[in-house]
Amino acid sequence: MNTFLDLDVIKRHLNINFDYHDEDEYLLMLADVAFRAIENHIDDSLEKFVYDGQLDPPLVHAALLLIGTYYQNRESVTFGTAMPIPHAYEYLLTPYINYESRVLHRKCDCTA
Secondary structure, three states: OOOOOOHHHHHHHHOOOOOOOOOHHHHHHHHHHHHHHHHHHHOOOHHHHEEOOEEOHHHHHHHHHHHHHHHHOOOOOOOOOOOOOOOOHHHHHHHHOOHHHHHHHOOOOOOO
16 A cells, blocks of 8 residues: 555645545556556655655655556546656656666567
8 A cells, every 4th residue: 555645745736625535445546557567667666665664755756747647547448638747757657767686577489
């Protein structure tokens, strides 16, 4: 379960009234999904980037961006003309990617 983001921070990011509780469980589930997606993207554990009990702010913001995307786009199809914001999610995560781990996991055909 997500321990890096408080529900109030998520609601503030999404401009949801703090007194509205109908989707609290859903928002926390989205946070868990976002942090797992970030770990998959950087191919590393987020615990490695915790200092003084806090996760690096760019990683937290990347999670908030993903949570916002998942919250606003609940289906895999959109009917609007959505465009990704350049340098948002990927830009925040690129410095954290564990390229060494990716090389170790790459399959090699050594018979050639």
